[in-house]
Amino acid sequence: xxxxxxxxxxxxxxxxxxxxxxxxxxxxxxxxxxxxxxxxxxxxxxxxxxxxxxxxxxxxxxxxxxxxxxxxxxxxxxxxxxxxxxxxxxxxxxxxxxxxxxxxxxxxxxxxxxxxxxxxxxxxxxxxxxxxxxxxxxxxxxxxxxxxxxxxxxxxxxxxxxxxxxxxxxxxxxxxxxxxxxxxxxxxxxxxxxxxxxxxxxxxxxxxxxxxxxxxxxxxxxxxxxxxxxxxxxxxxxxxxxxxxxxxxxxxxxxxxxxxxxxxxxxxxxxxxxxxxxxxxxxxxxxxxxxxxxxxxxxxxxxxxxxxxxxxxxxxxxxxxxxxxxxxxxxxxxxxxxxxxxxxxxxxxxxxxxxxxxxxxxxxxxxxxxxxxxxxx
Numbered sequence: 001x002x003x004x005x006x007x008x009x010x011x012x013x014x015x016x017x018x019x020x021x022x023x024x025x026x027x028x029x030x031x032x033x034x035x036x037x038x039x040x041x042x043x044x045x046x047x048x049x050x051x052x053x054x055x056x057x058x059x060x061x062x063x064x065x066x067x068x069x070x071x072x073x074x075x076x077x078x079x080x081x082x083x084x085x086x087x088x089x090x091x092x093x094x095x096x097x098x099x100x101x102x103x104x105x106x107x108x109x110x111x112x113x114x115x116x117x118x119x120x121x122x123x124x125x126x127x128x129x130x131x132x133x134x135x136x137x138x139x140x141x142x143x144x145x146x147x148x149x150x151x152x153x154x155x156x157x158x159x160x161x162x163x164x165x166x167x168x169x170x171x172x173x174x175x176x177x178x179x180x181x182x183x184x185x186x187x188x189x190x191x192x193x194x195x196x197x198x199x200x201x202x203x204x205x206x207x208x209x210x211x212x213x214x215x216x217x218x219x220x221x222x223x224x225x226x227x228x229x230x231x232x233x234x235x236x237x238x239x240x241x242x243x244x245x246x247x248x249x250x251x252x253x254x255x256x257x258x259x260x261x262x263x264x265x266x267x268x269x270x271x272x273x274x275x276x277x278x279x280x281x282x283x284x285x286x287x288x289x290x291x292x293x294x295x296x297x298x299x300x301x302x303x304x305x306x307x308x309x310x311x312x313x314x315x316x317x318x319x320x321x322x323x324x325x326x327x328x329x330x331x332x333x334x335x336x337x338x339x340x341x342x343x344x345x346x347x348x349x350x351x352x353x354x355x356x357x358x359x360x361x362x363x364x365x366x367x368x369x370x371x372x373x374x375x376x377x
Contacts, residue, residue, distance in 0.1 A: 024058035025081075026051075028067070035065020040091060042070040052078050057113070062086035062120060070096030071157075074108040074116075082120025082173055090124040090157065094133045094142070097157040102184065104161035114162070115169040124159045126179035126202035133179070153205045156180035162188055171195055177202040182226065184210040187240060191217040198224040201255075201351045207232045208252070213240035213267060219247045227352040230254040230282075235267035235295050243270040251278045255347045255354045257315070258282045258307075261297055262290035265327055269297045276304040283347040283354030285315040286339065291327025292319035299331045307339040309346045311354075314366040341365050 031048040033041045045060075049072060052058045057077025064085035070093070074080065082088060090097075090105045097103050105124055108114055116122075133151045136142040144151050159175055160183035162168060167190045174197040175182055182200045185191055191214060198208040208226035211217055212234040224230045230252035233242050252258040258279040261269050268291075279286040286307040291297045307313060314334070318327045347353050 025061050026058055027061050027063065029063075033067060035063070035067055037066030037068055037087075037089060040068055040070065040096070042072065042091070042096065045069050045072050049073070049075055049078050059117075062088065062118070069105070071098035071104065072106055073098070074106060074111060074114045074162075076111045077113045079115040079117055080106070082116075082118035082122070084119035086118065086120035088120070088122045090126070090129060090159070092125060092128050092132055094129060094136060094155075094157070099155070100161070101163065101186075102154055102158060102161050103156065103180070104158040104184075106160045108162045108165050110164045112166040114165060114167070115171070116160070116173055117169065117171045119172050121174045121176065122159055123176050124157065124178045124202070126156075126177040126200070126206070130156050130179040130203040148204075150204055153180045156203070156205075158182065158184055160184065162186065164188065166190055168192070173197075174199065176200055178206055179203055180205050181207040181210050181228075183208075184212060185214050185217070186212040187214065187237070189215045193217070193219045193222065195221045197222070198226060201225065201227040203227070204352060206352070208254070210234055211242060211245060212264075213237050213242050214245070215241075216244045217246070219245075220249055222250045224250065225253045227255050227350075229256045229260045230258045231260070233261045233269055233272070234264040235262075235269060235293075236264050238266040238294065240267040241270050242268070243272075245272045246275065247273070247277060248275045249277065251280070253279070253281050255283045255350055255352055257285040257288040258310070259286070260288040260290070261300075262288070263292060263321070265291045265293045265295035265297070266322075268295040270299055272300045274300075274302045274305065277306075279305070279307040280309055281346055281350070282307075282310040283345065284310075285312040286310045287313070288315040288317075289329060289332065290315070290317045290319075291329055292317060292321040293327065294320070294323050294325035295327050297327070297329045297332070300333070302334045302337070304336045305334075305338070307337070309340055309342045311342055311346050312365065312367060313337070313339040313341065316366075316368045339365065
């Protein structure tokens, strides 16, 4: 075979590979999805996701523009890719959101190999949506306990709620303005979250990230500014464990606690590493480990933690809040820590500040509580 023929065949192969690769990318314009910020795209975006899923997978590419939508359901082997300048915008009408245990803008249940990537923005318009939910409760159109003059977290839409999913990747995007918890991963396995920005001080319960009874999770190189807990590990199921979690090289601010285990702690937490993280202007604790629902916390490593202006460095607690069964903490290792405790309220001036408490946690740098017994360090 001559050199010219070989070169020709290589070009053909390269072009074929390029075409195959590019065939996996589907621009939103193909599906008539509008970028004007006014047209409601829920059904056309869902059609695109379903179509790509049926074709064996690929990326739905959002170019520059504002894409208004209600709830969409992400399917296996589909990536939502938001280019810089693209904004996926949550609609203001609460009736345009679906509920699967919790309400959310982007839902996925029992799917695998799903992703949200790019340098674009997902904006839940949470303050307006939450206020609209409250108005519907007042009208009697939505039933709710309406405690503390606000709707329960289950009926206010999160931005992301993934349950029982596997091989999840979230990278690059900015997620802002949720009406409830910003993003929740519930009983999922193999999650990678990298280089995202969370900017959500829109309403109460704006946890930056909730990891619930998941196995094998990495959260790296991310910035989280939240009205409620920054990174919150939970265990909702007494038969499940939240385990094998790494949070590394993240910067976190919170009007509650920066990293919190619990308070929901029915099962347990195991093999958690918090490495080289920074915390600032945080109302309660930089790190809070709370086993109060009969669950356990074991094998936790905190290394190279820098904290500037927080109410409390570490808050460790076991108790029997729900079922009369004490939790347990063991094998907790902390090293290479620098902490500055605030002389006054650490989150003063932020929207939705932490509440003024009768016994604020920053009466001392750290607190250990076993049942009704407290040790202030």
